[in-house]
Amino acid sequence: MPTPETKRRLVILTEGRTEPVGAKTAACVIRYGSDEVVALLDSTQVGKTSQELLGIGGSIPVVGRLEDAASANTLLVGIAPSGGKIPPAWRPVVLDAIARGWSVVSGLHDFLCDDAEFAAAAVKHGARLVDVRKNNEKDVATGEGFREGCLRIQTVGQDCSCGKMVVSVEVARALSRGGHDCKFIATGQTGILIEGDGCPVDRVISDFLNGAVEKQILANQHRKILVVEGQGFITHPRYSPVTLGLLHGARPQGLILCYEAARPHVMGMPGVKLTPLAELRELYEKIAGAVEPTRVIGVGLNSRLLSPDDAERERERVRKELGVPTCDVFRHGPDELADAVLKLQAELYDRR
Amino acid sequence: MPTPETKRRLVILTEGRTEPVGAKTAACVIRYGSDEVVALLDSTQVGKTSQELLGIGGSIPVVGRLEDAASANTLLVGIAPSGGKIPPAWRPVVLDAIARGWSVVSGLHDFLCDDAEFAAAAVKHGARLVDVRKNNEKDVATGEGFREGCLRIQTVGQDCSCGKMVVSVEVARALSRGGHDCKFIATGQTGILIEGDGCPVDRVISDFLNGAVEKQILANQHRKILVVEGQGFITHPRYSPVTLGLLHGARPQGLILCYEAARPHVMGMPGVKLTPLAELRELYEKIAGAVEPTRVIGVGLNSRLLSPDDAERERERVRKELGVPTCDVFRHGPDELADAVLKLQAELYDRR
Numbered sequence: 001m002p003t004p005e006t007k008r009r010l011v012i013l014t015e016g017r018t019e020p021v022g023a024k025t026a027a028c029v030i031r032y033g034s035d036e037v038v039a040l041l042d043s044t045q046v047g048k049t050s051q052e053l054l055g056i057g058g059s060i061p062v063v064g065r066l067e068d069a070a071s072a073n074t075l076l077v078g079i080a081p082s083g084g085k086i087p088p089a090w091r092p093v094v095l096d097a098i099a100r101g102w103s104v105v106s107g108l109h110d111f112l113c114d115d116a117e118f119a120a121a122a123v124k125h126g127a128r129l130v131d132v133r134k135n136n137e138k139d140v141a142t143g144e145g146f147r148e149g150c151l152r153i154q155t156v157g158q159d160c161s162c163g164k165m166v167v168s169v170e171v172a173r174a175l176s177r178g179g180h181d182c183k184f185i186a187t188g189q190t191g192i193l194i195e196g197d198g199c200p201v202d203r204v205i206s207d208f209l210n211g212a213v214e215k216q217i218l219a220n221q222h223r224k225i226l227v228v229e230g231q232g233f234i235t236h237p238r239y240s241p242v243t244l245g246l247l248h249g250a251r252p253q254g255l256i257l258c259y260e261a262a263r264p265h266v267m268g269m270p271g272v273k274l275t276p277l278a279e280l281r282e283l284y285e286k287i288a289g290a291v292e293p294t295r296v297i298g299v300g301l302n303s304r305l306l307s308p309d310d311a312e313r314e315r316e317r318v319r320k321e322l323g324v325p326t327c328d329v330f331r332h333g334p335d336e337l338a339d340a341v342l343k344l345q346a347e348l349y350d351r352r
Numbered sequence: 353m354p355t356p357e358t359k360r361r362l363v364i365l366t367e368g369r370t371e372p373v374g375a376k377t378a379a380c381v382i383r384y385g386s387d388e389v390v391a392l393l394d395s396t397q398v399g400k401t402s403q404e405l406l407g408i409g410g411s412i413p414v415v416g417r418l419e420d421a422a423s424a425n426t427l428l429v430g431i432a433p434s435g436g437k438i439p440p441a442w443r444p445v446v447l448d449a450i451a452r453g454w455s456v457v458s459g460l461h462d463f464l465c466d467d468a469e470f471a472a473a474a475v476k477h478g479a480r481l482v483d484v485r486k487n488n489e490k491d492v493a494t495g496e497g498f499r500e501g502c503l504r505i506q507t508v509g510q511d512c513s514c515g516k517m518v519v520s521v522e523v524a525r526a527l528s529r530g531g532h533d534c535k536f537i538a539t540g541q542t543g544i545l546i547e548g549d550g551c552p553v554d555r556v557i558s559d560f561l562n563g564a565v566e567k568q569i570l571a572n573q574h575r576k577i578l579v580v581e582g583q584g585f586i587t588h589p590r591y592s593p594v595t596l597g598l599l600h601g602a603r604p605q606g607l608i609l610c611y612e613a614a615r616p617h618v619m620g621m622p623g624v625k626l627t628p629l630a631e632l633r634e635l636y637e638k639i640a641g642a643v644e645p646t647r648v649i650g651v652g653l654n655s656r657l658l659s660p661d662d663a664e665r666e667r668e669r670v671r672k673e674l675g676v677p678t679c680d681v682f683r684h685g686p687d688e689l690a691d692a693v694l695k696l697q698a699e700l701y702d703r704r
Binding site: 084109138140141143201202203204205206207209210211234235236237238239240241242244245248269271272275283286287290291 | 461490492493495553554555556557558559561562563586587588589590591592593594596597600621623624627635638639642643
């Protein structure tokens with residue numbers, strides 16, 4: 001079995017959902033992760049490549065059985081079934097991986113290690129079950145010990161799945177490439193898989209959420225810049241507490257507001273309208289600002305649904321409306337947002 | 353051992369903290385609960401009465417040993433030690449109760465039933481361990497199925513421990529006394545002990561908080577009026593997610609803003625200023641209103657630190673500043689707030 005020290009070679013389970021939105025974990029792990037990806041597992045798309053289906057990953061093949069990717073040593077459950085439970089059809093695949101002595105990595109709320117059959121099989125075959133969301137956070141936030149000179153930036157959004165993690169990673173890496181001492185703080189399962197550490201905030205007990213986030217900051221504030229992955233949005237009927245706990249736990253001094261242009265309504269909730277960007281900005285600045293003064297320093301535009309011309313028009317419209325740097329990190333690169341971070345850093349710390 | 357059907361006869365552990373704020377659970381269980389309270393357990397105050405120390409409870413005695421309250425059948429851990437862990441000095445008392453076959457009821461984050469020594473003793477003596485905060489909430493909110501005609505009121509606050517639960521209970525009971533079909537929705541350990549049901553929201557996993565609250569509403573919306581106990585406050589550096597999840601899960605149409613006059617700063621956080629009431633009102637109405645239109649319909653003033661004259665002046669000041677009914681439910685009774693609820697009910701539903 002692969003130990004934490006062994007290089008992981010992944011098969012990513014994307015059964016029936018091998019497209020950029022449904023398989024966003026797979027796409028991001030391929031794009032940003034350090035693990036080798038041997039294959040995608042989707043019995044409905046066998047013979048195609050990752051590039052064809054996800055727009056990334058080159059010739060990584062889609063296979064229908066683990067034995068067709070036998071050089072792997074880890075199965076990653078790369079999609080979340082509705083309801084959060086492992087569908088019966090996936091169980092043989094997970095058991096097959098365990099029987100091979102592979103690690104099985106999952107970000108589902110239902111833990112692999114709490115499943116009696118998986119747990120017993122793992123013991124028998126010496127396989128490792130890794131539940132990314134598992135945590136034992138039990139400390140309340142103190143609000144103390146934040147270091148002057150460590151700039152905290154956080155992405156916030158208009159919706160879920162609109163690009164907060166991608167923008168956070170892209171901006172953090174642009175800053176690192178530019179020679180700045182910067183770290184991406186992962187707060188969701190995909191981010192944690194990419195970065196190798198972080199906190200699965202949506203799985204933390206409510207009373208300890210702010211404390212768990214604060215701990216991530218305090219542990220990393222020897223760095224000069226932290227870019228914290230945001231989650232959900234502040235008035236999400238389902239997930240708003242996660243968003244707010246992140247803001248009050250991390251105390252960002254700068255926010256990057258992320259959205260997807262041309263999205264018709266809140267994802268998965270057709271009756272729920274999207275809040276306009278200017279209104280969102282005010283709300284985020286006010287509610288986060290009550291704990292730590294902060295402001296929106298840039299906008300992360302996700303223009304995947306727009307033509308190149310429409311994307312440029314949308315970018316200009318938002319730049320004009322909000323008066324801050326705006327870019328689609330895929331179309332335009334992240335430099336404009338990275339520059340906005342450095343400008344805030346200079347404003348806050350250069351005089352001291 | 354007492355079964356859920358047996359009438360509980362309580363000894364409430366308030367060791368070293370038998371005063372109105374530290375022992376607020378005890379005071380509220382005595383004031384509002386349906387369980388008989390046989391004694392308070394505080395070895396530092398033996399021989400005094402509950403009335404002398406808590407201002408409620410008449411001749412209920414303070415004892416130093418369980419054997420001096422032998423007619424009881426339940427030990428209630430009525431205070432929360434800092435850090436949330438049971439202090440070593442309390443363990444013999446808990447074990448003594450278990451050895452007597454009593455139930456032991458606790459609202460601590462550290463569960464009695466997870467303590468190997470307590471669990472083994474409970475099995476041996478046939479005692480029941482009840483962890484009020486224990487829950488297995490795992491459903492996200494749907495935002496659907498809310499019934500027209502069921503009015504939802506929620507208390508919100510300027511701080512923790514400022515009277516949200518007391519105001520909720522008092523208003524709900526005033527409405528019930530007036531012949532209205534009203535239920536108090538408990539969301540914290542003390543409220544749950546009083547009401548006999550509810551949800552310990554601060555112990556729910558963040559992703560499922562709104563869903564857990566919604567479930568409480570949907571299960572009780574055959575009633576005409578629900579008064580939901582609020583928690584924390586919306587910009588609390590530690591607990592803000594709990595406050596927000598309650599608002600977005602319960603979708604109250606009316607809010608009662610609670611505060612304690614003359615409090616110097618956020619409780620337990622001397623560096624954190626209290627937000628002015630008018631500003632808080634705007635913030636609550638905006639952030640809750642993004643999911644369900646709502647407004648502050650009254651203010652619950654806690655004037656315990658004020659002289660009678662100062663309390664009247666403060667009441668007038670707030671009435672004038674916010675333009676809504678304001679009262680201290682202990683000094684003035686809850687009728688003015690109950691009337692405000694009925695006025696909102698008429699406004700929303702009488703025309704339909």
